[in-house]
Every structure is written in structure tokens, then in C-alpha cells.
Amino acid sequence: MEITVAEALVRCLEQENVNLIFGYPGGAILPVYDALYNSTIKHVLTRHEQGAVHAADGYARVTGKVGVCLATSGPGATNLVTGIANAYMDSVPMVVITGQVPVSQIGTDAFQEVDITGITLPVTKHNFLIKDPKQLPQVVRKAFHIAATGRPGPVLIDLPKDVAQAKIKFAYPKNIHLPGYKPTYKGHPAMINQASKVIMESKRPVIYAGGGVRISNAAPELKELAETISAPVTHTLMGLGCFPGDHPLFLGMLGMHGTRYANQAVTECDCLITVGARFDDRVVANIEGFAPDAKIIHIDIDPAEISKNVQASLPIVGDVKQVLEKLLQLLKKRKNAEWTARVQALKKEYPLDYSMDGALKPQFVIEKLCESTGGDAVVVTDVGQHQMWTAQYYKFKEPRSFISSGGLGTMGFGLPAAIGAQMGASGQKVILITGDGSIQMTLQELGTAMEQELPLKIFVMNNRQLGMVRQQQEYYCEKRYIAVDFRFDLDFAALARVYGMAGYTVETAEQLVDILPEVLASPGPVMVNCLIGGKENVLPMVLAGSNINEAID
Template identity: 50%
Template sequence: MSTNVKKKEQQTSEEPKQLSGSSMLIEALAKEGVDVIFGYPGGAILPTYDEIYKTGIHHVLARHEQGAIHAAEGYARVSGKPGVCIVTSGPGATNVVTGIADAMIDSLPLVVITGQVATTVIGTDAFQEADMIGITMPITKHNYQVRSVEEFPRIIKEAFHIATTGRPGPVLIDLPKDVSLATGMFDYSKEVNIPGYQPTVVPNRLQIRKVVEAVTEAKKPVILAGAGVLHGKASSELFEYVEKMQIPVVNTLLGLGSFPGDHELCLGMAGMHGTYTANMAIYESDLLISIGARFDDRLTGNLAHFAPNARVVHIDIDPAEIGKNIKTEIPVVGDAKEAIRMLLEEQGTPGDTKEWLDTQKERKSEYPLWYKEDGEVIKPQNLIELIHEVTNGEAIVTTDVGQHQMWSAQFYRFNKPNRWVTSGGLGTMGFGFPAAIGAQFAEPETPVIAVIGDAGFQMTAQEMSILQELNMPVKIVIVNNASLGMVRQWQQLFHGERYSNSLFPIQPNFVKLAEAYDIKGMKIEQLSDLKGALEEMIAHPGPVLLDVRVAKEENVYPMIAPGKGQHQMEGVKPQ
């Protein structure tokens, strides 16, 4: 991939110097090790873009601010480093609000810089003024409006610190135009000191010992591994602990890849469209050890039936999550890596779980994920299986939200961390394709496949210009069922088959659309052509769009219907 990345040399001297606000920002980004920023220029942020031009720091021009923020999210999710997004004031800033909310609920570290009108006219409804502090207060980990150039270095340094420590999240810096033009002393040598922000990283050892005792006593233990394992870079520690203690593992949607999907102790994803084995393991467990999961409603189903007989251990770096949705008997506040390390240090002994493990093995065999083949009709599940096959399970897979997301989670077995990039808590259509661009910047040598619904792709399809401009080898696979698939499924099951505005009688010619951007496009309608097309797609050195026409009325199963418990799954076996 040709990205022409230019890293600005980091300053070796910490001597204060006189700089403009915009120059301070670029200097600080270099010191923070930022190698790529995603954005879109406009009037209020022009002084900063002038500095970008002068310094050569690598900037990726999105074709819409939504594309920029989602690309920053994809970069953050795969690299573990903060994604940086820069946009202008007013509509430029409000266009990134969805991405900020998405990053907040999925705990992705972002630093978002929005231009703002001059301080002299803030509050007067000036041209392209928007109150970004008020708008983003509920959806950022913290936000700042820079009122003087002297405070800018401290604010930037704090922003990166807050975004990347504790529970990761987005931080917004609102930069008025006059502050970006003003000059002051740039001193980036001071350590961050925020008395009111001191996240607990190392857990209380007494609480860890309680967990050890509970594990020894348990007959039916289960580990629920969430995204916190990935954010804490604790996958190897989790693997070691599971191998030692022989405890089965289930994943949340965002926790996929934190533990190898092919491992005999992996029971798959839990939740509304999780595996029967995973959900029943939680339902029947006597000890549930949650690591970095927040017990959202799509995981738990009816709370009255969630792990009803289990003692609950909740390990989380965010104390606000513990006890929020599920009553917790043993709370452990701290980083996932540190917590699992301490569990290993305590040298606990496994309980008598042979019968429990045998039950899980039998269930995995008896209740596998399934779908019915239908001649030459392409089933979406088969599509995902073949993508896994032709990529050897090594690709980074990004998705939007909906049926294609669930099929990808079910049938692409993730064995490595940070290979799964999806919009979880907010469920954002338009996320998957630009997120794939950010993911490719994070790992240029790894295949990146955006598995996208035909509806969501049309929300950010203009970002194909980036692939064209940089010849990025991102592969786009459109799971095309000519509908808002999950909306249609719910209308079928719960709204009397009244398909109100969920079907697409007319669609664009996606192949011609790709060709308009000088991108190779292919349309596949028959199963016998699918594997060869996927192999051709992977072999092609540049970007490819593959429009795959799948069965239009295929539904995602198994499923926990609204109001039902984990033990009340539908579609567990073929009808």
C-alpha cells in the first residue's frame, strides 16, 4: 500500500519555545508518536492545516467527517494507540458526533480536535459555530475548549493521557481560531497531574484471593472475556490462566479474539445471537468470572434469567460498571492484565470440573452453528466461512451493525487479538468501511476485509476515494440481500411481516460504482463462483469490491427474543 507516511522527527530537547497554537498541536502530536491523522479542513481549523502542510505529518483526507472519525476508530481498535481526528467547526464538528459516541460506548481511545470560531464571538451564533462542549459532554471521557494559547500544551498532553489510561475513550479538544493563531511558550516537559483522575490499575490483592478461593470451590465456572481483555493487552495472560485452571471461556461480541476461537475451551460468543453452548454455560454456571465486560442487554437478555445460580466475579478497570447491571459478589477494580497476573501468582488450584467440561464438549458437538444449503443460492453464513478459509483466519475483519455483523461474529473464528473491528454498543451503520481504512493504516501488511451490508455501505461509500488515492489493498465484501437485513428480520418475527421501508427494490450498480473510483469490482450470484472470486479478490494487490448476492430472507439464528432469558434461545437446531 502506498501511504507516503512521513513521521516528523520528535523533539529531543524539552526547552520551551515560542510557537503558535497550531504549531503547538503539531509538535505535540509528534511527541505523542502520532504517525497518521484523519480529517477534513474548513475555515476555523485552517491555521492547523497550514501547519500540517508545512510539517508533512501524514494526513488522510476523508470525503466526509464521518469517514474520518470511523477511520480513527478502526486505527485505534487495531493498533491500541489513540486515533486522531481533526475537523473544522460547526457542521464539520457535528458530523463526528456519531463516531465520538461510538468510541465512547466501545471504549476506543480517540483525540478529536474540532475547530471553533474565535473566542471573541463564541456565544453569538457566529458563522459555523456549534457548542461542541455542550454537545459532546455526555459522549466523551473528557472535553476541553482552549481559551488561551498558554494552556494548550497542558491540555493536549492531558487529552492523550486521559484517552489512553484507565478505561480508554474519546477526548475532544475544541480549538478557537484565534487561539490557534496566537503565540505562546510551548513546554511539553511537565508530567500530567490530574488529582481527580487516578484510575486504579493494580487490583486489591485481598479481592484477588477471594477469586482464587471461589475458583477452587466452583464446580461449574465460566470466564466471560470482554473487550477489556483486549484493551488491557491481556490475551496471553488469559490463555495461560485458562490452560492452567481449565475453565471454559465465552466471549462478548467485542471480546472476540481475546481467546482463540478454535481452542477446545472456547464456547463461542454469548448473547442474543451467541452459541447455545455459551449461553447455557452462563445460565447453568455456579461461578461467572467477567473480565472487561459491561453486561449490556444484548449479552444478558432478561436479567432475571442471567446466570441465576452463579456467584459473580467482575474484574473491570471502570468501577462504575461493577454492579451497574448485574449483582456482583466479588468486585475487582483494576486492569485486566494486572488482575490475571495476580491470579496466576496466587497459585490457586482448579476445582473438580471434569463433569462440567464434559458437558460443554458434548454441547459444542450437539449444538453447532448451522444453516441450510440451497443449491446455487449463496447463504451468508457460507460466505463468511469461505472468507475465513481463503484468508486462513488471519485477516482483520471490520463490519457495520446488523445481520452481516452477527454472521461474521459467528462464522469467522478469531484466534488472534485485534482482528475484529465492529461497532458494538452504538451499532453504527456506515462504520465498517472507513474503519477498515484505519485498520489498514494500523497494520499495513495484514489483509483487511470490510464485510458490509448493502445499506450501510451506501452511508460511507465515498471513502473509496481514499483507496483510489493511496492504492490501499482494503477488500470490500458487500453482503447484499437488498434490504435492511436485521430490520427486515425483526419485522418478520415481531411486526407481522409488515416490511415498512426495509426493502430495496432498486439498488446502485456497486460494480460500476467501484469502477468509477478505479477500483476492481465483481458481482457474484452463484455459490459455485464464490470461492474463486474470493481467492481472486485476496490475490489482487489493490482494493477490490465484491458484491455478493445472498439469500434475501435468511435470518440470524440462534436468537434470544426480546424479554427472553439465555435458556430460551430459538433456532438452536434446524427446523
């Protein structure tokens, strides 16, 4: 029996065990929505296509599954671009399906036509424009495989309306043929053997762990590696949560706003074991001064990242989990008392610290959230000062418990991503820490959260300004502040109540401490408007061109 391509698409999604889709309908994608009518797949109607793609992103990060979102052609498709680029930069598995004008109208500037495959070519792992209806099952199978394997990333399928309405005999392929796509999972044995020797000969090893640890589910192997060789562990923003934040060997984040002791330890180390990280510019401020005395072992599944920014002494291409498993078999347990003592001394010499004078401190809010939850929550952030304070002061214990936009730095990511994370982590406490600038970019998704009856806990760090931009103007523009102050002060607590959720405003530490138990225990959604000082900076800070051990604080 023949079915429409739209119906075949829904069946393909069911075969891929998709049970949740985020989207926004429109004319060109209408056949797919009609086919969803009788499906068991749950569809979440967001208030904007950007909300849909960020929600799919948050869902994918917290579950490890492929996130799926739908949008129509033209502006529906272009509204997804920021979220697609965000997922691409952070290696998030996602399948994005867009409607397109009929094949005969492509290239004619038809109503709501854009070349979305051309637009997204640089920010997708791969994309497809389906012109032959019979290709649909094979394309969907390939899309999910490509999105989830190797270094994950977003894949886009553009489906013209007339193709979606055509009929085919449906059969979902068990096998796919991708001769040009063969990710390397097993690291080269000789290189792994050589790495084990370098590690055992080192006296001051440091492990530098990134998001690849989370992606490959290698947190247990990372912990075993650190404890086997007595090496402290520092993280990128994307790697937070992959090593317990309360562990004695934990150094916190490194780089521009990393801890001074992490940056100093990396500067002094003689062996830097880089695991699933890419030496981005927020970590390596000055290449020449980065880990100057270290032999750099670089483990990554993407060969393009090896020696791209920092020259590796010993490259190992492969899946982080599989490489670490083999490496651990070659290492002998040892104690490194002198180096361990040095690292502990650095922690005492350069502690993270802040003053409690004046207004409510955002660092205090985050510390209290960590204390009150015992670190047992999924924390989502937007982008800005609050993001860095969260990375510094919340002690994450588990992988996939910290969801944030890293590479692209997308303001507005937080609220829709928290919605996706809450739907993926049903039963877990999900906390959104956002800023008054970021949340206003996708504020309408409060409606989605209420419609889905999600018990999100939202903390707005409200300094009535774009705090991170103001901080950069302070250091780089001689305090010439422009376009950073919000002269209209939005009452976020009142806004929350308009949307039907509980809303509070706090401006002192005592007020926060008083309401926090009630907020976190609430079965429903809550927004807390935290009135913080407008001159608070994220410190330490490595200024542009400086070595990472030359931070100001």
C-alpha cells in the same frame, strides 16, 4: 522564540508520537492545517468528517494507539458526533480536535458556530475549550493521557481560531497534574485472594470475556486462566479475538445472537468469571434468569460498571491484565473432566448450522473467508446481519483482528474504519464485510481508499434490504414489513470499477469459491457483490424478555 498555538499543537502531536491524522479542513481549523504543512505527520483527507472519525477509530483499535482526527467548526464538528459516541461506547482511545469561531464570537451565533463541547459532553471521556493560548501544551498532554489510560475513550479539544493564531513560547510538559483522575490498576489483594478460592471450589466455571481483555492486552493471561482451571470461554462481540476461535475451550459469542451452547453453559455454570465486560442488554436479555446458579466474579477497570446491570458476588476493580496476573499466581492447575465433557456435549447438541438450499448463503461466504485466510486477517464489519454472521462463523485467533461497532451499532462505520485499520496494520490483509445498507452510508470513502492506494478486500452481503430490521419486523411486528426494501438495486461491482478498483458479482457458492483465491491474492483493492437471499435470518436469536438459554433457531 515564540510560535503560533497552531504550530505548538502540531509539535505537541509530534511529541505524542502521532504519525497519522484523519481529517477534513475548513476555515476555523485552517491555522492548524497551515501548521501541518511542514510537519512529518501524514494527513489523510477523507470525503466526510464522519469518515475521518471512524477511520481514527479503526486505526486506534487495530494498533492500540490513540487515534487522532481533525475537523472545522459548526457542521464539521457536528459531523464527528456519531463517531465520537461510537468510540465512547466501545472505549476507544481518541483525541478529536475541532476548530471554533474566535473567542469574542462564541455565544453570538456566528457563522459555523456550535457549542461542540456542550454537544459532546455526554459522549466524551473529557473535553476542553481552550481560551487561554498558554494552556494549549498542557491541554494536549492531558488529553492524550486521559484518552489512553484507565478505561480509554475519546477526548475533544475545541480550539478557537484566534487562539490558534496567537503566539506563545513553546514547552511541552513532561508531567501533568490531574488530582481528580486516578484510575485503579491493581486489584484489591483480598478480593483477588477470595476470587481464587471461589474459582477453585467451583465445579462448573465459565469465563465471560469482553473488550477489556483486548484493551489491556490480556489475551495471554486469559488463555492461561482458561487452561489452568479448564473453564470454557465465551465472549462479547468486543471480546472476539482475545481467545483463539479454534481452541477446544472456545464457546463463541453469547447473548442475543450467541451460540446456544455458550448461552446454555452460562445458564448452568456455578461460577461466572467476568473479565472486562459490562453485562450489556445484548448479553443479558433477562437479568433474573442470567447465570442463576453462579457466583459472579466481575473484573473491570471502571468501577461504574461493577454491579451496574448484574449484581456481582465478588467485585474486583483493576486493570484486567494486572488482576489476572495476580489471580494466576494463586490458582492451581486442575482438570474438570465432567464439566468439560458437558460443554463438549452442548456443542454437539446445539451446533451453529445453516441450510445450503437456495441463494448464496452469507454464512458460507464468511466460512470460506475464514478458511481461505486461515483466520489470519483483520476483519472489519459494519452493523447488521452480516456483523452477527461474522461474529458467529469467522474463527478469530488474535486480539485486534476483529473491528466492529459494538455499543452504538453504527451503520456506515465499516468502510472508513477499514481504511484506518489498513493504515494502522500495514502489510496485513484487511477484509471488510459489510451490508448493502451500511456501505451506502459512507460509500464516498471508497475515494479515500483509492487515493491512499489501500488493498482492501470488500465483501458486500447484498440482500437488497435492511436485513436486521426486516428480521425484527418478522418477529416483533407480525411480518408487517415497512421501509426495509431497496427498490433500486445498486450494482456494487460496477460502482467499484467506477472508483478504479476491481469489482465482482457472485450469486452462487461455486462462483465464490472460484474467484476467492484471485480476490484475496490481488495486490489492489477489490469489491465483491455477494447476492444473498432476502429472507435469511441470524439464528439463534433470544427474543426480548427471554432467558438466554431460550433462543429460537
